[in-house]
Amino acid sequence: xxxxxxxxxxxxxxxxxxxxxxxxxxxxxxxxxxxxxxxxxxxxxxxxxxxxxxxxxxxxxxxxxxxxxxxxxxxx
Amino acid sequence: xxxxxxxxxxxxxxxxxxxxxxxxxxxxxxxxxxxxxxxxxxxxxxxxxxxxxxxxxxxxxxxxxxxxxxxxxxxx
Numbered sequence: 532x533x534x535x536x537x538x539x540x541x542x543x544x545x546x547x548x549x550x551x552x553x554x555x556x557x558x559x560x561x562x563x564x565x566x567x568x569x570x571x572x573x574x575x576x577x578x579x580x581x582x583x584x585x586x587x588x589x590x591x592x593x594x595x596x597x598x599x600x601x602x603x604x605x606x607x
Numbered sequence: 608x609x610x611x612x613x614x615x616x617x618x619x620x621x622x623x624x625x626x627x628x629x630x631x632x633x634x635x636x637x638x639x640x641x642x643x644x645x646x647x648x649x650x651x652x653x654x655x656x657x658x659x660x661x662x663x664x665x666x667x668x669x670x671x672x673x674x675x676x677x678x679x680x681x682x683x
Binding site for chain 1: 617620660665668676677678
């Protein structure tokens with residue numbers, strides 16, 4: 532598999548997810564529970580360890596009530 | 608699994624990927640080959656049938672030389 536920046540996008544997602552969750556004052560466990568996602572899996576997303584699927588990106592975005600593309604966009 | 612809009616984001620991705628590829632005048636097969644992705648899998652992405660991973664979203668975006676978030680953003 533050709534990878535010039537392996538997993539760069541995972542790190543952007545991880546940073547964004549962590550930021551949105553913190554802004555809502557929720558713990559990882561509480562947010563994972565709210566979106567019905569395994570909390571260990573969710574923790575892995577925030578650490579950039581998971582090759583998250585688009586359906587799960589959508590689920591997380593719904594939890595934050597934001598447009599999903601914002602989760603892949605580097606913050607200014 | 609709670610799904611209010613099941614797979615809506617897949618459809619947005621599918622539409623965008625198809626549009627970027629067509630704008631470059633490439634066939635599905637040629638683009639899939641270029642990014643070293645199985646062409647049957649890639650075809651499924653363009654039909655919204657695949658629960659694409661973030662690493663594959665990144666790979667497709669690199670192939671188009673665009674910022675990955677654009678693949679999840681509804682076009683105006």
